[in-house]
Amino acid sequence: xxxxxxxxxxxxxxxxxxxxxLDERRAEVELESQGPxxxxxxxxxxxxxxxxxxxxxxxxxxxxxxSPDAAADAEPSALxxxxxxxxxxxxxxxxxxxxxxxxxxxxGVRVAAEAGWRLLILAGTVWVLMRVISAVQLVVLAFVTAxxxxxxxxxxxxxxxxxxxxxxxxxxxxxxxxxxxxGLVGWFVVWQVQENIDNxxxxxxxxxxxxxxxxxxxxxxxxxxxxxxxxxxxxxxIGANTDQITSAGLQGVTVVVEALTGILLxxxxxxxxxxxxxxxxxxxxxxxxxxxxxxxxxAGPRAWRTLTAYVRGTVIVALIDAxxxxxxxxxxxxxxxxxxxxxxxxxxxxxxVGAVISGALAVVVALVTQGVFxxxxxxxxVLAVQQIEGHILQPFILGRAVRVHPLAVxxxxxxxxxxxxxxxxxxxxxxxxxTNTVVVYLxxxxxxxxxxxxPEPRGATAVDASPVHRG
Numbered sequence: 001x002x003x004x005x006x007x008x009x010x011x012x013x014x015x016x017x018x019x020x021x022l023d024e025r026r027a028e029v030e031l032e033s034q035g036p037x038x039x040x041x042x043x044x045x046x047x048x049x050x051x052x053x054x055x056x057x058x059x060x061x062x063x064x065x066x067s068p069d070a071a072a073d074a075e076p077s078a079l080x081x082x083x084x085x086x087x088x089x090x091x092x093x094x095x096x097x098x099x100x101x102x103x104x105x106x107x108g109v110r111v112a113a114e115a116g117w118r119l120l121i122l123a124g125t126v127w128v129l130m131r132v133i134s135a136v137q138l139v140v141l142a143f144v145t146a147x148x149x150x151x152x153x154x155x156x157x158x159x160x161x162x163x164x165x166x167x168x169x170x171x172x173x174x175x176x177x178x179x180x181x182x183g184l185v186g187w188f189v190v191w192q193v194q195e196n197i198d199n200x201x202x203x204x205x206x207x208x209x210x211x212x213x214x215x216x217x218x219x220x221x222x223x224x225x226x227x228x229x230x231x232x233x234x235x236x237x238i239g240a241n242t243d244q245i246t247s248a249g250l251q252g253v254t255v256v257v258e259a260l261t262g263i264l265l266x267x268x269x270x271x272x273x274x275x276x277x278x279x280x281x282x283x284x285x286x287x288x289x290x291x292x293x294x295x296x297x298x299a300g301p302r303a304w305r306t307l308t309a310y311v312r313g314t315v316i317v318a319l320i321d322a323x324x325x326x327x328x329x330x331x332x333x334x335x336x337x338x339x340x341x342x343x344x345x346x347x348x349x350x351x352x353v354g355a356v357i358s359g360a361l362a363v364v365v366a367l368v369t370q371g372v373f374x375x376x377x378x379x380x381x382v383l384a385v386q387q388i389e390g391h392i393l394q395p396f397i398l399g400r401a402v403r404v405h406p407l408a409v410x411x412x413x414x415x416x417x418x419x420x421x422x423x424x425x426x427x428x429x430x431x432x433x434x435t436n437t438v439v440v441y442l443x444x445x446x447x448x449x450x451x452x453x454x455p456e457p458r459g460a461t462a463v464d465a466s467p468v469h470r471g
Contacts, residue, residue: 146269318348
């Protein structure tokens with residue numbers, strides 16, 4: 001109880017101090033409301049008027065100040081307004097004077113925020129799509145492979161149909177002929193490898209012995225002890241990974257089953273795309289919203305022409321690479337020249353990366369079987385053919401139908417390989433080429449209404465500014 005008076009005293013001192021601050025604030029408000037002092041007559045202030053009877057009326061403020069009762073009876077608007085303590089701070093701004101919060105954010109931050117959440121939604125959509133594709137990866141790769149084969153075989157079906165061959169028969173003949181040729185090529189490669197594997201093993205062993213002798217006597221000053229240590233490390237690495245190698249061999253049965261399933265799906269899809277591709281496309285258009293249907297209907301045929309041009313051009317370029325590089329390594333007496341030529345043909349379907357890998361394999365086989373000189377000559381043959389292909393054949397054969405920057409090619413091949421392995425690397429570049437064609441067409445299609453409603457150009461710029469009519 002001895003502390004109660006002390007608390008009461010401090011509370012009273014605080015209230016007294018608060019009252020003094022309120023009185024000071026009230027006095028400031030009164031001065032602001034009164035304007036100039038009573039003794040100072042401004043140029044615009046009217047002089048006091050005489051009341052009837054010759055008396056001069058005192059100002060209302062003076063009478064209010066001289067009489068407490070009059071101050072109490074004054075109008076409420078004349079009294080000072082007491083504001084809450086939070087409104088008495090120096091930086092307080094009334095609510096009706098505050099700017100819109102959206103306008104208070106800088107323009108660049110608003111643009112970044114708008115773009116950011118849209119990019120997040122787009123990234124989420126792409127992520128979900130990739131998850132769905134990875135879940136049915138075998139089906140997607142089989143269908144895309146069927147599209148590529150259809151783009152290669154469809155001109156033959158169209159040519160037979162123009163010669164009054166029934167479409168069903170033309171489709172069956174073309175599909176059977178195409179699959180038989182691909183099967184024969186695969187069988188020939190396997191047969192050549194089996195026939196030459198023993199001879200190749202002996203030549204590889206002889207090549208390794210010659211390479212060892214060259215390292216011992218060469219300019220690198222490698223000792224026999226170092227070579228034996230490297231061989232020991234290789235044996236230990238193979239022994240340590242025996243379990244993984246065994247498990248990979250056990251998984252080979254699953255891989256074979258999946259490969260057969262993919263081949264059957266590809267053949268089945270190719271047959272239907274060749275026979276009924278037009279109606280399948282018309283049915284797909286019905287899934288597109290009506291507002292976007294005209295643009296998609298125009299982009300589809302252009303995308304198909306791009307894909308067809310890419311597949312035809314790639315097959316021709318790959319065939320030329322395989323023939324000339326195969327002839328070169330055959331005349332250099334490199335073993336398994338025909339299987340290597342087929343591998344070069346298949347590697348050409350992976351732009352840039354496939355050519356490098358297939359050429360490197362040919363050089364390695366020449367090195368371990370025929371020595372350094374033949375390997376160097378093989379490298380020269382591969383580089384010469386690939387340079388002619390890159391600077392003459394591809395621009396001439398593919399033309400302007402497929403225009404993809406080399407950086408986009410490398411990045412798309414890498415991304416496709418990471419997502420879906422070899423199959424993803426094969427389909428990555430045609431997918432990018434088709435996407436580029438569709439985006440360019442849709443952009444020009446969206447700009448056509450503006451061109452149609454724009455005023456007609458006049459003078460010398462009329463030809464350049466006039467819209468281009470597409471058939």
